[in-house]
Amino acid sequence: MRKNPIVQRETLGAAVLQIRSGRATSRTTLAKALGISPSTTGLYVDHLIAEKYLNESGLNQGPMGRPRRLLSTQANAGWFAGVEFNAQRIQAVGVDFSGGLKVSEEVILPADVMADEVVKSILECVAKLAKEMQGPLLSVGIGVPGLVDAQAGVGLYYAFIPDWQLVPLVEKIGSKLKVPVILQNNLRAIALAERWFGMGHSLNDYVILGPRSGFGVAIVQDGRVTEGAHHAAGEVGRWLWPLMDPAGGGQELHHALSAPATWRRLAGVGEKTNLPEDLRAGLAAVAESAGPQWDAVCGDYARVIGLLHLIIDTGVFILHGPLTMLGERFCHSITEAACALMPALRDAGLKVVPSTLGDNAGALGAASLAMEAWSPA
Amino acid sequence: MRKNPIVQRETLGAAVLQIRSGRATSRTTLAKALGISPSTTGLYVDHLIAEKYLNESGLNQGPMGRPRRLLSTQANAGWFAGVEFNAQRIQAVGVDFSGGLKVSEEVILPADVMADEVVKSILECVAKLAKEMQGPLLSVGIGVPGLVDAQAGVGLYYAFIPDWQLVPLVEKIGSKLKVPVILQNNLRAIALAERWFGMGHSLNDYVILGPRSGFGVAIVQDGRVTEGAHHAAGEVGRWLWPLMDPAGGGQELHHALSAPATWRRLAGVGEKTNLPEDLRAGLAAVAESAGPQWDAVCGDYARVIGLLHLIIDTGVFILHGPLTMLGERFCHSITEAACALMPALRDAGLKVVPSTLGDNAGALGAASLAMEAWSPA
DNA sequence: GGCTTTTTATTCGAATGCGAAAAAACCCTA
């Protein structure tokens, strides 16, 4: 038996992430992925197996040579909670140690909810999840609407909860649950969800399009989620739109491209018409429409995406939220319109696709936050 | 005497950078800046002093305690070459080991110059610099126009040199000079110049505005220069402009905001009017103008900057190139116009400032590339 | 079956980097 060194916890966490994601499958591949020597990697893996975080799961015979001893995460070593919320509802998921989604919860919030009630509901939600999960809760990720200081663990501002200002969420939740709590803006959390559960798996550069009650984007560059100097990267909803309004009385992009606004424009109804009971169903109903409204909406999206793409040069734009109901055709129309407007985009391989993740993408992203932050004690 | 370990070269390079930039001035501050222990730092510094890269330059008494033994770089330990070029000219600088600018060179290129001639001229230019510099040449940085694959060391494409396609510059220059050669897009090189020689010293997030024969930007986020998935980040000159052209026959932003176009618009002359002999002087002459042209130009700049700022949330925009001749007033007008158009910008602390670096900012940035890449043998 | 070849994992000595403690160099005060 090898001696058991006091290994670095951070590196242990990184090793688990590599194994869980499938980027590394054996000791040697793990060594390469972590950039440490094979001998040290062996010690780390021994430690993680001894602590029941990993196990060996068979052999993988390559074309030649000694077969790899496959490593995998022990699903019941503990679990991660992912929570996302806005002014209307809380969504939460429980994810096992192998990254498998096990339980979902949803809580509808009352109108005019206050910050303290939200915190209370989040705690209740996590408690409900805990009943169905195995092992100890390891960490909690929270996708927070509005401006968030992820480092400080504070929700800075959110327009639709009246007293949501400088809310020390990490402290409030962490002091009750006694586990690490990690925050991130909810759209940026979705970006992480794509990485762990969606199509971002193999991508290093992509943009999340998030048209909901407003319009925002989350940007992933070279594998890193862009935060911004004031935690406000991706707040494109505050763009003047139309940009060249000759009258000067411009509006914000929010008003043109939010999910409700998009439905109204596609349905050809005015601002005074009530929204349908179920916006998603309403959107599905107009998914086949055509004509000038369709072109106008796609043209606006095309312009926004074209501007974005030529700045940050990512490649794939992943559409999230209710507008995914408009399907592939919507995304394709946008792509085509953008390339028609700005020919440079065609060479740059612009592509808009609807997300394959469902409504709980934000909660899954929050769970990703929790997984990324965890290291063994 | 302490024993002399075989230290890691990369860390030695990083240590020299910290000392040269003044971010670290003593062994202890260096240890903090590098994130390694004071004891190890002591060994590294000993090594660097023994190799004549650093020396001790007096004491710095704080309010209390043992004074710091100040460290500084040995100016004559060698030198770095920085080269920038476009289709018209080559600019080169020689920078000593302490980061001091010592020599500048400029070569005017003939019309319709070919790639091979450019390479030859660069080599001649560096040879000329070498005569005036002390010590050995340590590395060369090159600011390359157009698309650049910095990692591969290849110039991918530049429209104004006919055969500038897939030029293996690092190989061509490196094989002659026998020192490391580092490439970067010339605008992104300017971003580095701001960091080392300009106002980026204390900034982690800023944007370089580069209106010249076209219009592009370079983005620095959290201290890193944004490259883009296809080496094309910041190519905003290819935006459709005006963005909402109802006729559909849109142009590129290049045509509206390049340095010549800006002069024509401010001077109120058409596309057929010849440019002044000296564009900078011409621009200085229209710097005091006012009225609708002035507002229109500033409005366009304000829109571009507003869009950029709300995406990437940096803060400071640094204007480079001939348009700096328009002075503080121009930048101030843009800032004001942007805040008027998009009120969100006012809270976000948007600021546009002219660069204090002169015409050779690109070459200085290239030298910064060289400095950042160097490590002792 | 024994041989080589290839790839993965482990062993083991060497040494690099760290932490704690000591030393050094200054201030201030009495």
Add this chain to the structure above:
DNA sequence: TAGGGTTTTTTCGCATTCGAATAAAAAGCC
């Protein structure tokens, strides 16, 4: 001028990490 306080630098022992060699486990080949 001696002593306490403070900060920087160095010393020194220790242990983690590495590198090179070794062992292990398979395939292919005669």
